[in-house]
Amino acid sequence: MSPAPRLPPAARALRAGDRRVLARLITETENDLPRARAVLRAIYPLTGRARIVGLTGPLGVGKSSLINALLLHLRQRGRRVAVVAVDPSSPFSGGSVLGDRIRFDTASEDPHVYVRSMASRGHTGGLARTTREVVRLLEAAGFDLVLVETVGSGQVDVEVREIATTSVVVLVPHLGDEVQTLKAGLFEIADVFCVNKADLPGADRARRDLSELAALGAPASGWRPPVVATSTSDGTGIPELWEAIEAHERYLDESGRRLAEERRRLTNEVVTLAEERFRTHLARDRSLARRIAPVLARRIDPETAARRWWAEIQRRR
Amino acid sequence: MAPRKKQAPIRVLIAKPGLDGHDRGAKVVARALRDAGMEVIYAGLRQTPEAIVRAAMEEDVDLIGVSILSGAHMALVPRILTLLREERGGRIPVFLGGIIPDEDARRLRKLGVREIFGPGASLEEIVTSARRLAGRAS
Numbered sequence: 266m267s268p269a270p271r272l273p274p275a276a277r278a279l280r281a282g283d284r285r286v287l288a289r290l291i292t293e294t295e296n297d298l299p300r301a302r303a304v305l306r307a308i309y310p311l312t313g314r315a316r317i318v319g320l321t322g323p324l325g326v327g328k329s330s331l332i333n334a335l336l337l338h339l340r341q342r343g344r345r346v347a348v349v350a351v352d353p354s355s356p357f358s359g360g361s362v363l364g365d366r367i368r369f370d371t372a373s374e375d376p377h378v379y380v381r382s383m384a385s386r387g388h389t390g391g392l393a394r395t396t397r398e399v400v401r402l403l404e405a406a407g408f409d410l411v412l413v414e415t416v417g418s419g420q421v422d423v424e425v426r427e428i429a430t431t432s433v434v435v436l437v438p439h440l441g442d443e444v445q446t447l448k449a450g451l452f453e454i455a456d457v458f459c460v461n462k463a464d465l466p467g468a469d470r471a472r473r474d475l476s477e478l479a480a481l482g483a484p485a486s487g488w489r490p491p492v493v494a495t496s497t498s499d500g501t502g503i504p505e506l507w508e509a510i511e512a513h514e515r516y517l518d519e520s521g522r523r524l525a526e527e528r529r530r531l532t533n534e535v536v537t538l539a540e541e542r543f544r545t546h547l548a549r550d551r552s553l554a555r556r557i558a559p560v561l562a563r564r565i566d567p568e569t570a571a572r573r574w575w576a577e578i579q580r581r582r
Numbered sequence: 583m584a585p586r587k588k589q590a591p592i593r594v595l596i597a598k599p600g601l602d603g604h605d606r607g608a609k610v611v612a613r614a615l616r617d618a619g620m621e622v623i624y625a626g627l628r629q630t631p632e633a634i635v636r637a638a639m640e641e642d643v644d645l646i647g648v649s650i651l652s653g654a655h656m657a658l659v660p661r662i663l664t665l666l667r668e669e670r671g672g673r674i675p676v677f678l679g680g681i682i683p684d685e686d687a688r689r690l691r692k693l694g695v696r697e698i699f700g701p702g703a704s705l706e707e708i709v710t711s712a713r714r715l716a717g718r719a720s
């Protein structure tokens with residue numbers, strides 16, 4: 266049962282809870298360095314059991330404040346928790362100001378909490394390209410619960426579904442119009458809805474509206490996303506939010522959906538990674554100029570050129 | 583995985599310990615470093631030295647910038663440096679911004695502060711030395 270002897274030294278230090286090594290391996294993962302690659306390969310069999318809770322929602326709705334409140338709640342119950350908070354990179358400089366950490370007042374010596382900020386580095390969808398791998402490192406380091414905060418752009422960050430076991434969509438009262446435009450994506454993503462800032466007027470109304478929409482959109486899967494009202498200002502609803510998340514996790518186990526969801530996520534991951542390689546391979550193909558010339562001269566259309574290329578590749582195999 | 587050709591961005595923690603209320607200066611510096619391509623972890627106001635060092639370790643930063651206007655630098659900065667030293671292998675360079683009397687500045691440098699910027703320092707100056715301190719002079 267113990268694969269420990271075959272783990273590279275860095276992976277062993279990671280498993281032993283060395284936080285410096287964890288921190289460094291996260292950086293190396295973000296930068297695609299070989300040591301991290303080897304560690305990720307070695308620890309992969311040890312991962313896949315953690316609960317990964319994604320929090321997504323528009324800018325400033327209180328995602329970080331909710332994570333802070335959940336951290337307090339979970340620590341009181343003795344849970345170890347890691348947090349990954351993603352913020353956007355500037356498309357101009359590539360730099361970033363990662364500001365979510367301001368909201369987290371984790372006790373500075375609590376060894377059972379680990380918080381890491383990540384820049385999206387041009388990746389779209391609300392996460393960084395390597396967020397999933399960073400979460401695996403955290404799991405291998407002993408965190409069986411990881412909270413992930415997405416970028417929080419104007420839209421819904423759909424990619425959170427590719428890493429989270431439970432996705433929480435956070436909204437605020439008076440988001441009426443926004444909910445209309447977000448609607449399509451919202452119900453595909455949300456396992457739990459959270460109406461935060463419930464201390465502001467209009468919260469009851471927002472909760473009712475969302476519940477009605479959730480009832481309409483309830484998919485065949487048998488899970489109807491609950492709507493929880495919270496306020497991080499006075500702590501209202503935080504236990505209920507956690508309970509809703511746990512209820513969804515129980516549902517995954519009892520219904521057998523957990524495995525189906527993991528299969529869907531891993532299928533997408535492998536296809537995406539293969540796609541990346543394939544794309545690089547195609548873009549470097551020496552026949553490219555020859556293939557583009559007739560397209561440029563308007564003799565054949567792009568679709569035909571692509572179809573012929575694909576046919577040739579298949580024949581060569 | 584497609585290898586990234588670009589150099590890894592510098593990660594820097596900007597913190598504003600102490601009790602004075604505003605962090606405009608720290609924010610301006612944070613944005614200037616971002617515009618120079620760095621990833622800036624902004625830790626915000628009123629952080630304790632313990633919280634700053636913990637954030638620096640968790641975030642694996644190359645560099646820490648501390649802004650202090652309250653006059654409490656002699657209480658806070660040596661503590662940060664001590665805690666950093668206590669962390670195994672913690673050799674993260676620290677620079678300081680604020681109004682620091684010459685005598686204090688000398689002592690702080692002796693304790694290990696690598697660079698001190700007064701109110702007159704230009705953002706360009708700060709960016710350039712941040713690159714140098716992170717070992718990426720160019």
Ligand SMILES: Nc1nc2c(ncn2[C@@H]2O[C@H](COP(=O)(O)OP(=O)(O)OP(=O)(O)O)[C@@H](O)[C@H]2O)c(=O)[nH]1
Pocket residue numbers: 323324325326327328329330331365368416417461462463464465495496497498499
């Ligand atoms: N009235 C009220 N304000 C809140 C509540 N929760 C958060 N806020 C405030 O909303 C603002 C944004 O909070 P954050 O937690 O940073 O929100 P966020 O969604 O993480 O923001 P981004 O990461 O920038 O998208 C802050 O000023 C908070 O103080 C709440 O329950 N009630």
Ligand SMILES: [Mg+2]
Pocket residue numbers: 328329330364365414
């Ligand atoms: Mg946030």
